[in-house]
Amino acid sequence: MKKDLKGIFTALLTPFDEHDKINEKELEKLVRFNIEKGVSGFYVCGSTGEAFLLSTDERKYVMDIVKSCAPDKTLIAHIGSVNEKEAHELAEHANKLSYDMISSVAPYYYKFSFAEIKGYYTRLAQSGGLPMLVYHIPAFSGVNFGVGELREFLAEDCFAGIKYTSNDFFMMEQCKSLFPNKLVYNGYDEMCLAGLSMGADGAIGSTYNFMADKFVKISKLLAEGNVESARHIQTEANRIIAVLCKIGVMMAEKEVMNQLGFDFGICRKPFARPTEEQKSMIAKEIIPYI
Numbered sequence: 001m002k003k004d005l006k007g008i009f010t011a012l013l014t015p016f017d018e019h020d021k022i023n024e025k026e027l028e029k030l031v032r033f034n035i036e037k038g039v040s041g042f043y044v045c046g047s048t049g050e051a052f053l054l055s056t057d058e059r060k061y062v063m064d065i066v067k068s069c070a071p072d073k074t075l076i077a078h079i080g081s082v083n084e085k086e087a088h089e090l091a092e093h094a095n096k097l098s099y100d101m102i103s104s105v106a107p108y109y110y111k112f113s114f115a116e117i118k119g120y121y122t123r124l125a126q127s128g129g130l131p132m133l134v135y136h137i138p139a140f141s142g143v144n145f146g147v148g149e150l151r152e153f154l155a156e157d158c159f160a161g162i163k164y165t166s167n168d169f170f171m172m173e174q175c176k177s178l179f180p181n182k183l184v185y186n187g188y189d190e191m192c193l194a195g196l197s198m199g200a201d202g203a204i205g206s207t208y209n210f211m212a213d214k215f216v217k218i219s220k221l222l223a224e225g226n227v228e229s230a231r232h233i234q235t236e237a238n239r240i241i242a243v244l245c246k247i248g249v250m251m252a253e254k255e256v257m258n259q260l261g262f263d264f265g266i267c268r269k270p271f272a273r274p275t276e277e278q279k280s281m282i283a284k285e286i287i288p289y290i
Contacts, residue, residue, distance in 0.1 A: 003074045003100060005160075005183055006201040007040025008215050010208040011048040013253060014062060016265040022061055026263050028069045030209065037212040040202065041074030042066055043103070043163070045090075047140065048206035050250070051078055053268040056086050060093045067097045076133060076204075080104035084120055091128030101160050103133035106143035114149055121153065131160035137187060138166060147171050154179040161201070163187055169198045176200070189215070190241045193234040196222050206249065207241060210256050211290050236289065243285045247278045252286075255279055259287050 015026035031042065044066050045051045045059045054062070063077055077099045079090035084107070091102050104124060106117050125132035134153050138144035153159045154175060161179075164172050165187025176184045176199035186195025189205040192215055196203065208215055214237045221230035244252040250267050255274045257264040259282060266273050274282070 003072075004040055005074055005100065007074075008038070008202060008208060008212060008219055009041045009043050009074070009076065009185065009204045010034045010039050010212055011043040011046045011204050011206045012062075012066065013206070013209050013257065013264065014045075014049040014054065015254075015257070015263065016268065017263070018265065020265075020268065022058055022065075023263065023265065024061075024065050027062065027065050029262065030257070031066055031069045034209065034212050035070065035073065038216040039073070039208065039212050041076065041100070042070060043076045043078060043204045044099075046078040046103070046135075046204075047105070047137075048209075048250075048253075049078075050268055051080070056089060059090055063090075063093060063097055063099070067099070074101075075099045076101045076103050077130075078103045078105070078135070079124070079128070080106075080135060082107045082109060084123070087120075087124055088127060091124055091130065095129040099130060101133050102128050102130045103135050103163055105135045105137060106141050106145075108141045108143060111142075114145075117143065118149075118152065122156075122158070125156075125158035132158060133160050133163050133183065133185075135163045136166060137163075140165075147174050150175050151178060154182045161185070163204055164195070164200070167191060167194075169194055172200065173198045190234075190238050192237075193218055193222065193227075193230050197227075206253060207237065207244070209253060210260060211237060211240065240286050240289055243281060247274060247281065248272070252278070252282060255282050256286055256290070259283060260290070 015023040017023045077094035081087040161183030186200040186203040189207045192203045218230045254264045
Protein backbone atom coordinates (compact mmCIF):
# COMPACT_ATOMS: atom_id res chain seq x y z
CA MET A 1 0.00 0.00 0.00
CA LYS A 2 1.37 3.38 -1.01
CA LYS A 3 1.77 5.73 1.92
CA ASP A 4 0.11 9.13 1.98
CA LEU A 5 2.79 11.80 2.17
CA LYS A 6 0.28 14.54 3.00
CA GLY A 7 -1.26 15.31 6.39
CA ILE A 8 -0.27 16.02 9.97
CA PHE A 9 3.14 14.82 11.17
CA THR A 10 4.37 14.96 14.74
CA ALA A 11 7.93 16.22 15.22
CA LEU A 12 8.73 13.81 18.01
CA LEU A 13 10.18 14.77 21.37
CA THR A 14 12.89 12.52 22.81
CA PRO A 15 12.22 11.27 26.36
CA PHE A 16 15.14 10.67 28.72
CA ASP A 17 15.23 8.57 31.88
CA GLU A 18 16.77 9.55 35.21
CA HIS A 19 20.21 8.52 33.89
CA ASP A 20 19.88 10.80 30.82
CA LYS A 21 19.43 7.79 28.53
CA ILE A 22 16.81 7.56 25.80
CA ASN A 23 13.65 6.12 27.33
CA GLU A 24 12.56 3.55 24.75
CA LYS A 25 9.35 2.59 26.56
CA GLU A 26 8.12 6.19 26.75
CA LEU A 27 9.01 6.92 23.14
CA GLU A 28 7.01 3.90 22.02
CA LYS A 29 4.13 5.09 24.21
CA LEU A 30 4.33 8.55 22.61
CA VAL A 31 4.21 7.11 19.10
CA ARG A 32 1.13 5.03 19.92
CA PHE A 33 -0.51 8.04 21.60
CA ASN A 34 -0.08 10.10 18.45
CA ILE A 35 -1.27 7.34 16.13
CA GLU A 36 -4.47 7.22 18.18
CA LYS A 37 -4.86 10.98 17.63
CA GLY A 38 -4.85 10.45 13.87
CA VAL A 39 -1.44 11.64 12.67
CA SER A 40 -0.23 10.66 9.21
CA GLY A 41 3.31 10.03 10.37
CA PHE A 42 6.35 11.30 12.21
CA TYR A 43 9.30 13.63 11.76
CA VAL A 44 12.05 11.84 13.66
CA CYS A 45 15.12 13.36 15.35
CA GLY A 46 14.44 16.94 14.40
CA SER A 47 15.19 19.98 16.50
CA THR A 48 12.18 19.12 18.68
CA GLY A 49 13.83 15.78 19.37
CA GLU A 50 17.00 17.55 20.59
CA ALA A 51 18.87 16.10 17.61
CA PHE A 52 21.88 18.34 18.07
CA LEU A 53 22.24 17.21 21.67
CA LEU A 54 22.23 13.51 20.73
CA SER A 55 25.14 11.37 19.60
CA THR A 56 25.05 9.74 16.18
CA ASP A 57 24.29 6.37 17.76
CA GLU A 58 21.48 7.88 19.81
CA ARG A 59 19.90 9.38 16.70
CA LYS A 60 20.05 5.97 15.01
CA TYR A 61 18.50 4.37 18.08
CA VAL A 62 15.57 6.79 18.00
CA MET A 63 15.05 5.99 14.31
CA ASP A 64 15.04 2.27 15.17
CA ILE A 65 12.45 2.65 17.93
CA VAL A 66 10.03 4.73 15.85
CA LYS A 67 10.28 2.42 12.85
CA SER A 68 9.62 -0.64 15.00
CA CYS A 69 6.39 0.72 16.46
CA ALA A 70 5.08 2.67 13.44
CA PRO A 71 6.10 0.60 10.41
CA ASP A 72 3.02 1.55 8.40
CA LYS A 73 3.18 5.31 9.01
CA THR A 74 5.04 7.80 6.84
CA LEU A 75 8.42 8.41 8.48
CA ILE A 76 10.77 11.30 7.81
CA ALA A 77 14.25 11.09 9.33
CA HIS A 78 15.99 14.36 10.09
CA ILE A 79 19.65 13.64 9.39
CA GLY A 80 20.92 17.23 9.43
CA SER A 81 24.34 18.03 10.84
CA VAL A 82 27.03 20.61 10.23
CA ASN A 83 29.25 17.50 10.08
CA GLU A 84 28.38 16.14 6.63
CA LYS A 85 29.99 12.78 7.38
CA GLU A 86 27.53 12.29 10.24
CA ALA A 87 24.64 13.34 8.02
CA HIS A 88 25.61 10.71 5.42
CA GLU A 89 25.85 8.03 8.10
CA LEU A 90 22.37 8.91 9.38
CA ALA A 91 20.95 9.00 5.86
CA GLU A 92 22.31 5.52 5.20
CA HIS A 93 20.71 4.28 8.41
CA ALA A 94 17.34 5.79 7.47
CA ASN A 95 17.55 4.10 4.09
CA LYS A 96 18.38 0.76 5.69
CA LEU A 97 15.28 1.10 7.87
CA SER A 98 13.13 1.98 4.81
CA TYR A 99 12.16 5.45 5.97
CA ASP A 100 10.11 7.35 3.41
CA MET A 101 12.17 10.54 3.28
CA ILE A 102 15.19 12.22 4.80
CA SER A 103 15.34 15.86 5.81
CA SER A 104 18.04 18.25 6.89
CA VAL A 105 18.45 21.73 8.24
CA ALA A 106 20.95 23.72 6.19
CA PRO A 107 24.55 23.55 7.46
CA TYR A 108 24.90 26.45 9.85
CA TYR A 109 27.30 28.58 11.93
CA TYR A 110 30.05 29.02 9.33
CA LYS A 111 27.92 31.15 6.97
CA PHE A 112 28.35 28.80 4.04
CA SER A 113 27.60 30.12 0.56
CA PHE A 114 24.46 28.94 -1.22
CA ALA A 115 26.63 26.89 -3.59
CA GLU A 116 28.17 25.11 -0.58
CA ILE A 117 24.77 24.54 1.01
CA LYS A 118 23.29 23.23 -2.21
CA GLY A 119 26.27 20.90 -2.61
CA TYR A 120 25.63 19.54 0.90
CA TYR A 121 21.96 18.87 0.16
CA THR A 122 22.59 17.42 -3.28
CA ARG A 123 25.26 14.99 -2.10
CA LEU A 124 22.96 13.75 0.68
CA ALA A 125 19.98 13.43 -1.64
CA GLN A 126 21.98 11.56 -4.26
CA SER A 127 23.84 9.21 -1.94
CA GLY A 128 21.21 8.69 0.75
CA GLY A 129 18.89 6.71 -1.49
CA LEU A 130 15.79 8.52 -0.23
CA PRO A 131 13.93 11.65 -1.34
CA MET A 132 15.21 14.77 0.45
CA LEU A 133 13.03 17.32 2.23
CA VAL A 134 14.83 20.66 2.57
CA TYR A 135 14.29 22.12 6.05
CA HIS A 136 13.81 25.87 5.70
CA ILE A 137 13.96 27.46 9.16
CA PRO A 138 15.80 30.79 8.85
CA ALA A 139 15.01 32.00 12.39
CA PHE A 140 17.12 29.17 13.84
CA SER A 141 19.54 28.13 11.10
CA GLY A 142 20.45 31.66 10.05
CA VAL A 143 20.11 30.50 6.43
CA ASN A 144 17.35 32.41 4.65
CA PHE A 145 16.61 30.95 1.24
CA GLY A 146 14.84 33.12 -1.31
CA VAL A 147 12.26 31.74 -3.72
CA GLY A 148 14.91 31.53 -6.45
CA GLU A 149 17.10 29.31 -4.28
CA LEU A 150 14.20 27.09 -3.23
CA ARG A 151 13.27 26.74 -6.90
CA GLU A 152 16.75 25.33 -7.57
CA PHE A 153 16.05 22.53 -5.12
CA LEU A 154 12.47 21.86 -6.18
CA ALA A 155 13.42 21.64 -9.86
CA GLU A 156 15.51 18.52 -9.18
CA ASP A 157 13.97 15.06 -8.89
CA CYS A 158 15.96 14.06 -5.81
CA PHE A 159 14.24 16.75 -3.71
CA ALA A 160 10.78 15.81 -2.47
CA GLY A 161 9.90 19.25 -1.16
CA ILE A 162 10.29 21.63 1.77
CA LYS A 163 9.63 21.68 5.48
CA TYR A 164 8.74 25.34 5.51
CA THR A 165 9.16 27.02 8.91
CA SER A 166 8.71 30.66 8.01
CA ASN A 167 5.88 33.18 8.12
CA ASP A 168 6.50 34.33 4.54
CA PHE A 169 3.40 32.69 3.11
CA PHE A 170 3.78 34.54 -0.17
CA MET A 171 7.00 32.62 -0.81
CA MET A 172 5.36 29.38 0.35
CA GLU A 173 2.54 29.90 -2.14
CA GLN A 174 5.00 30.66 -4.93
CA CYS A 175 6.92 27.44 -4.26
CA LYS A 176 3.74 25.36 -4.26
CA SER A 177 2.30 27.07 -7.34
CA LEU A 178 5.51 26.69 -9.33
CA PHE A 179 5.99 23.05 -8.28
CA PRO A 180 2.52 21.64 -7.53
CA ASN A 181 3.80 18.07 -7.44
CA LYS A 182 6.40 18.78 -4.77
CA LEU A 183 5.58 18.60 -1.06
CA VAL A 184 5.39 21.68 1.14
CA TYR A 185 4.84 21.21 4.87
CA ASN A 186 3.96 24.09 7.19
CA GLY A 187 6.37 24.35 10.11
CA TYR A 188 5.06 26.93 12.58
CA ASP A 189 2.34 25.33 14.72
CA GLU A 190 0.80 28.70 15.59
CA MET A 191 0.32 29.38 11.86
CA CYS A 192 -0.83 25.94 10.75
CA LEU A 193 -4.16 27.12 9.38
CA ALA A 194 -2.46 29.96 7.49
CA GLY A 195 0.03 27.57 5.89
CA LEU A 196 -2.62 25.03 4.91
CA SER A 197 -4.80 27.77 3.45
CA MET A 198 -1.88 28.91 1.27
CA GLY A 199 -1.47 25.46 -0.24
CA ALA A 200 0.71 23.47 2.15
CA ASP A 201 0.26 19.71 1.76
CA GLY A 202 0.40 19.18 5.49
CA ALA A 203 2.16 20.29 8.62
CA ILE A 204 4.97 19.16 10.89
CA GLY A 205 4.94 20.40 14.47
CA SER A 206 6.22 19.95 17.99
CA THR A 207 3.04 20.72 19.95
CA TYR A 208 1.44 17.88 18.00
CA ASN A 209 3.15 15.58 20.53
CA PHE A 210 0.30 16.30 22.94
CA MET A 211 -2.44 17.98 20.87
CA ALA A 212 -2.16 16.48 17.39
CA ASP A 213 -5.91 15.96 17.33
CA LYS A 214 -6.44 19.74 17.20
CA PHE A 215 -4.33 20.03 14.06
CA VAL A 216 -5.84 16.94 12.45
CA LYS A 217 -9.21 18.62 12.99
CA ILE A 218 -7.99 21.96 11.59
CA SER A 219 -6.85 20.19 8.42
CA LYS A 220 -10.13 18.31 8.09
CA LEU A 221 -12.30 21.39 8.66
CA LEU A 222 -10.35 23.44 6.15
CA ALA A 223 -10.71 20.69 3.54
CA GLU A 224 -14.47 20.81 4.15
CA GLY A 225 -14.51 24.58 3.69
CA ASN A 226 -15.32 25.28 7.34
CA VAL A 227 -12.71 27.98 7.86
CA GLU A 228 -14.38 29.60 10.87
CA SER A 229 -14.41 26.38 12.90
CA ALA A 230 -10.82 25.67 11.89
CA ARG A 231 -9.81 29.16 13.00
CA HIS A 232 -11.51 28.60 16.37
CA ILE A 233 -9.39 25.49 17.00
CA GLN A 234 -6.23 27.31 15.86
CA THR A 235 -7.03 30.02 18.42
CA GLU A 236 -7.40 27.36 21.13
CA ALA A 237 -4.03 25.88 20.21
CA ASN A 238 -2.41 29.30 20.10
CA ARG A 239 -3.49 30.09 23.67
CA ILE A 240 -1.53 27.02 24.73
CA ILE A 241 1.44 27.89 22.51
CA ALA A 242 1.56 31.40 24.01
CA VAL A 243 2.06 29.85 27.47
CA LEU A 244 4.78 27.54 26.15
CA CYS A 245 6.60 30.56 24.70
CA LYS A 246 6.53 32.35 28.07
CA ILE A 247 8.25 29.39 29.73
CA GLY A 248 10.53 28.11 26.98
CA VAL A 249 8.99 25.80 24.40
CA MET A 250 11.32 22.82 24.64
CA MET A 251 11.36 22.36 28.41
CA ALA A 252 7.68 23.30 28.69
CA GLU A 253 6.63 20.66 26.15
CA LYS A 254 8.43 17.95 28.09
CA GLU A 255 6.79 19.07 31.32
CA VAL A 256 3.40 18.95 29.59
CA MET A 257 4.10 15.32 28.68
CA ASN A 258 5.10 14.57 32.27
CA GLN A 259 1.88 16.09 33.59
CA LEU A 260 -0.11 14.04 31.09
CA GLY A 261 1.22 10.86 32.69
CA PHE A 262 4.31 10.21 30.58
CA ASP A 263 7.82 9.93 32.02
CA PHE A 264 9.74 12.27 29.75
CA GLY A 265 12.31 13.64 32.15
CA ILE A 266 13.88 16.97 31.25
CA CYS A 267 15.74 18.44 28.29
CA ARG A 268 19.46 17.95 28.06
CA LYS A 269 21.76 20.70 29.23
CA PRO A 270 22.30 23.52 28.50
CA PHE A 271 18.47 23.66 28.64
CA ALA A 272 17.24 24.61 32.10
CA ARG A 273 14.75 22.73 34.26
CA PRO A 274 11.27 24.22 34.58
CA THR A 275 10.71 25.92 37.93
CA GLU A 276 7.89 24.99 40.30
CA GLU A 277 6.14 28.20 39.28
CA GLN A 278 6.39 27.23 35.63
CA LYS A 279 5.11 23.72 36.36
CA SER A 280 2.14 25.27 38.14
CA MET A 281 1.49 27.54 35.14
CA ILE A 282 1.43 24.49 32.87
CA ALA A 283 -0.95 22.67 35.21
CA LYS A 284 -3.37 25.62 35.28
CA GLU A 285 -3.09 27.12 31.81
CA ILE A 286 -2.32 24.20 29.52
CA ILE A 287 -3.32 20.77 30.85
CA PRO A 288 -7.08 21.49 31.20
CA TYR A 289 -7.25 22.70 27.59
CA ILE A 290 -5.48 19.86 25.79
